[in-house]
Amino acid sequence: MKYYDKLIFELSCEGRCGYTLPDADWAQTSDSIPDGLKRSAAPGLPQVSEPEVVRHYTNLSDMNFGVDTGFYPLGSCTMKYNPKINEEIAGMPGFKGIHPLQPRSTVRGVMKLYGDLSSALCAITGMAGFTLNPFAGAHGELTGLMIMRRYHICRGDMKRTRVIVPDSAHGTNPASAAVCGLDVVQVNSLPDGTIDVDHLKTLLDDTVAGIMMTNPNTLGLFETRIEEIADLVHGCGGLLYYDGANMNPLLGVVRPGDMGFDIMHLNLHKTFSTPHGGGGPGAGPVGVAEHLLPYLPLPRIDGEKPDECAGRVSGFMGNFGVLMKAYAYILMLGRQNIRMAGPLATLNANYIKESLKDCYRLPIDKVCKHEFVFDGLADKSTGVTTLDVAKRLLDYGFHAPTVYFPLLFHQSIMIEPTETESRETLDAFIEVMRKIAEEAAADPDMVRSAPHNTSVRRPDETAAARHPVLKYRDLA
């Protein structure tokens, strides 16, 4: 990977341009624009030639790493391969060229797609209806909690303001609850990594709005007591929210609706192959059980505006391109083949886990689902940390796993290979991970100073956090 760090503005040269347009033979006027709205200085656009622009962006793209470049075992992110046919279909002119303000009567095909995708997601999850509006997983969580809150308020049950969140939860769960104006209460995990049901019982009363759960949880472990938990939470009048971040191993096998969940979101940009990373675009549709259908937010596929609805969560109906790619993915696999994704993702994760557990510390040694967590190297005497292992992986051309999450362990390394990787890729990764463990013992300083082969070495994250340089002009 060659190093390239220019900004397009640094390439700018006074008077240079890509095209010179012929004189249009008419005069431009800005008379109709009020004086206060007129620009007083030129906009300062970069002045560059066409080959400079092409080389600039091509060089920048060469610095990127994605699923199309190599193995990307980023735990909790389900970085599966995105079939290129998804892009072809999402790029069809009839879909790509529409405008969100077009009347519904002119986009019947699009409305059919919304309906069909919702039905497919209902069949996969066991929910009764979906809103496709939320733009990301966290947006879905907020939408789901707004539905939960609206449900209690509409029943006149005003004191339900507490949301129970496991200590292993994704950080977005408590954050979404707080943004929704709800109070977060933490339920502890047992040593085996699952929810402490006895502790949960002590938290349940008539102030509980609901519980947010991920199943399998962030340790990749299936919460086997989910039916008991559902009975307990429903018994005290609360609702169950399913964080769909870890839906991949359950695809077509187990349905959150059947486990007792009332509200859930799906990360289409994880489970349904539409590519993500780098902040989007995403899609976090929210599904609800039958009794919560009136609470689905605006704008709705059915065009209705019931009094109970949770309000408007977006201007328009979702990131349509992402929805299309998920729909293409579902149709391409079909009812039978979509059931293969979960078992293969689970097999791949367990294969890596079992192949490495002698040189990395496996805190909970049981069958995992789509992902699992190591607690650093098995040999703690080398002083080599999880961060060092992750940095060294970059030298070997792999994307690093998720590190220091979940917070239950001090040296978490969270590995999720997904079902789209071959045995050869998994073996190559295992071999490198074993090699790094050997290097940590033989030459710890070399691992601690990794990466050595990348264009950017180890940035000073602490200095960046303590003294951030936020403006380009402030760069030394």
Add this chain to the structure above:
Amino acid sequence: MSKTVAGLLYSESHEWVSVDGNIATVGITDFAQHALGNLSYVDMPETDDEVTKGEEFGAVESVKAASDLYSPVSGKVVETNSELEDAPERLNVDPYANWIIRVEMSDPSELDDLMDEAAYISFCEKE
């Protein structure tokens, strides 16, 4: 092995307390700063704020994680360590020399629930 200091009291959420009459001085332990890694920000209460035993009174952020601070005692904040605002790294350098808040205790008997140095050392071994 994390450092501890004799004569201090310790909480299960890794805060230390030093008692002088009715005033409790509170900081985080070496175990805590080590687990968090390089700290980038300390969020502290205001003077005169009320704090409650077992409830959060602030937070520390590092490049790895953000973590709430839990008050080991109840009472009124009489002083905060303003030096930490611009130099949170002091907690990494010497967590026992750099306190975070001083609290005028409303119920000094709450100190009985805290651990002494020996108990805290064995508590950390299990963490």
